[in-house]
Amino acid sequence: MDPTRVGVIGSGAVGRALAAGFAAHGHEVTIGTRAPEENDDLQAWAAQHDRVAIGTFAGAAEAGEIVVLAPRGTAVEAAIQTAGPQHFAGKVVIDATNPLAPDPATGGPGLAVGHTDSGGEIAQRALPDARVVKAFNTVNNALMVDPSLPGGPHPMFIAGDDDAAKQAVAELLADVGWKAFDVGGIEQSRQLESLVLLWVAIGRARGAYDHAFTLVTPSS
Numbered sequence: 001m002d003p004t005r006v007g008v009i010g011s012g013a014v015g016r017a018l019a020a021g022f023a024a025h026g027h028e029v030t031i032g033t034r035a036p037e038e039n040d041d042l043q044a045w046a047a048q049h050d051r052v053a054i055g056t057f058a059g060a061a062e063a064g065e066i067v068v069l070a071p072r073g074t075a076v077e078a079a080i081q082t083a084g085p086q087h088f089a090g091k092v093v094i095d096a097t098n099p100l101a102p103d104p105a106t107g108g109p110g111l112a113v114g115h116t117d118s119g120g121e122i123a124q125r126a127l128p129d130a131r132v133v134k135a136f137n138t139v140n141n142a143l144m145v146d147p148s149l150p151g152g153p154h155p156m157f158i159a160g161d162d163d164a165a166k167q168a169v170a171e172l173l174a175d176v177g178w179k180a181f182d183v184g185g186i187e188q189s190r191q192l193e194s195l196v197l198l199w200v201a202i203g204r205a206r207g208a209y210d211h212a213f214t215l216v217t218p219s220s
């Protein structure tokens with residue numbers, strides 16, 4: 001993909017991994033945090049990354065031609081309201097979040113919404129003028145950009161209602177070492193988000209969290 005401007009809403013491990021990764025691939029990135037002037041740790045981090053500026057959530061959303069949602073999963077609506085939904089209008093929005101909440105039954109994470117709704121659908125409803133594509137939510141942040149995995153590029157499952165937006169995300173994914181696999185409309189976020197619970201269960205069984213899903217078919 002030609003160099004573009006990417007706004008990243010969220011300054012945690014995912015926001016930083018994607019911001020640094022997209023910048024390393026030539027894009028101009030603004031990473032958003034709620035109180036930039038108070039976030040000394042993020043300022044120190046950004047000082048070590050060319051082409052990454054720090055802004056508010058609104059500043060990052062406004063700056064990006066493509067905007068990434070990477071706040072805490074149950075805070076997506078709040079983050080969008082803080083950023084200003086008008087700053088997303090007409091844009092491709094990548095939703096990398098998972099609406100995780102504690103599940104006492106497993107002692108691990110569960111989903112705050114699922115089966116009949118999803119974080120991806122919540123984001124799309126909150127941004128009716130934007131084109132939301134679920135992506136990156138099924139892999140560890142350490143593998144999101146240029147993953148060191150044998151036999152790649154591996155599939156990155158994506159979902160969304162707008163084909164052109166999914167094509168743009170597929171191009172971005174190809175640049176960072178993934179092959180997009182389109183599983184359907186934004187409602188398929190229900191499946192992609194629940195896949196993360198399996199990813200966590202596998203991690204607990206392995207005692208390591210450096211795995212990712214792939215797809216095997218008779219012709220692969």
Ligand SMILES: NC(=O)c1ccc[n+]([C@@H]2O[C@H](COP(=O)([O-])OP(=O)(O)OC[C@H]3O[C@@H](n4cnc5c(N)ncnc54)[C@H](OP(=O)(O)O)[C@@H]3O)[C@@H](O)[C@H]2O)c1
Nearest residue numbers: 010011012013014033034070071072073075097098140141
């Ligand atoms: N960690 C992973 O490897 C991984 C992999 C795939 C998907 N995910 C998903 O990606 C998302 C981000 O995960 P993460 O580990 O990077 O960070 P996180 O700790 O889940 O979230 C950190 C970000 O959320 C923002 N935030 C927290 N509470 C908020 C609120 N009430 N309103 C608005 N924003 C709020 C923080 O804002 P400030 O910057 O202002 O503090 C910060 O930018 C999550 O949904 C997670 O499930 C994570």
